[in-house]
Amino acid sequence: MTSDLPGDDDPLAERQPDSGTRPLLERLGPTAWRIVDVSDVPDEDGDVVALIEEVDESGVSVTWLHPLPLASRFLSAEMALIDLELWRRRGSPAERPEPIPHHPPTGPHRTI
Numbered sequence: 258m259t260s261d262l263p264g265d266d267d268p269l270a271e272r273q274p275d276s277g278t279r280p281l282l283e284r285l286g287p288t289a290w291r292i293v294d295v296s297d298v299p300d301e302d303g304d305v306v307a308l309i310e311e312v313d314e315s316g317v318s319v320t321w322l323h324p325l326p327l328a329s330r331f332l333s334a335e336m337a338l339i340d341l342e343l344w345r346r347r348g349s350p351a352e353r354p355e356p357i358p359h360h361p362p363t364g365p366h367r368t369i
Contacts, residue, residue, distance in 0.1 A: 280306055280345075282338045290317075290334040292341060306341070309334045 281293045288311035294304045308320045311334075319329050319337045327344060331337040 280338060280341055282334060292338055307337065309337055 279295075281295050283291050283293055285291055290309040291305055292307040292309070294306045305322055306325075307322060309317050309331075310320075312318045316330055316332045317334050317337065319327075319331060321327060321329070325341070325344070327337075327340055331340065
């Protein structure tokens, strides 16, 4: 989706998904964006993940529409998208870590 807004030549204003695996930042107006998750069903509109509004010169306010452990203020809409992508790459904290192999100690044992 391309924007017809004047002065909207920022290449990060809209990010195309890689094989349907990235959220997409869509500009809704001069000071508003949304992040749409197109990873589940690439042929459909997608699931709106966040609404973003510029509040002043210092940044934007993000309303996450799903429970996410991410900030609600960012310097730009692009930074909110990047933070979401980084959080997704780290994986869920509910996932078990890979087990560390445990071996009995080798050599003589000393007790004090």
